[in-house]
Amino acid sequence: xxxxxxxTNGIGTGNTTLYTAFTGGGPAQLLSLDLQNxxxxxxxxxxxxxxxxxxxxxxxxxxxxxxxxxHVQWTGLLILNTAGDTIKSxxxxxxxxxxxxxxxxx
Numbered sequence: 001x002x003x004x005x006x007x008t009n010g011i012g013t014g015n016t017t018l019y020t021a022f023t024g025g026g027p028a029q030l031l032s033l034d035l036q037n038x039x040x041x042x043x044x045x046x047x048x049x050x051x052x053x054x055x056x057x058x059x060x061x062x063x064x065x066x067x068x069x070x071h072v073q074w075t076g077l078l079i080l081n082t083a084g085d086t087i088k089s090x091x092x093x094x095x096x097x098x099x100x101x102x103x104x105x106x
Contacts, residue, residue, distance in 0.1 A: 007033070007100030011046055011091040018048070019087045019102055021080040026105035030078040030087060037066040039095035046091045053084035060087075066096060 009018050021028045037044050048061045066072055080087075089098070 002103050002105045005102045005104055007087075007098060007102060009089075009098045010094065011035075011044075011048075011089045011096040011098060012094055013091060016089050017086050018089055018098055018100065019080075021053075021083050021085040022104060023083040025083070028080040028085070028105070029103040030080065031075070031101040031103060033060070033074045033098060033100040035064075035066055035072045035074075036097045036099075037068055037070050037095060038097055039068045039093070041068050042093055042095060043067045044091050044093045044096050046089060046096055048087065048089045050078060050080070051086045051088050052080075053082040 007019050009016065044066050046061060046064050046066060047059060049057050049059045051057050060074065
């Protein structure tokens with residue numbers, strides 16, 4: 001059985017957890033991320049990475065420039081195998097909103 005979960009969050013200037021794989025379930029699948037810079041006049045650089053419960057961090061985006069008012073979309077498949085695996089982010093400024101989709105399996 002699987003559930004589709006929506007990610008809704010903002011990227012801050014400190015490490016922000018966008019999603020954490022749940023305890024007691026099967027693998028989770030990150031399917032998409034939509035990043036919207038809602039600032040009218042400020043460009044923002046963001047990092048988004050996979051932080052496994054054990055192992056080395058892997059970047060989806062490193063120093064990604066999102067211009068003021070611009071939108072970036074990622075669609076793919078990233079498997080989070082272990083409870084506690086996370087997707088994290090940090091920005092050079094506030095103002096980037098995140099929507100995403102994760103499929104959790106049991």
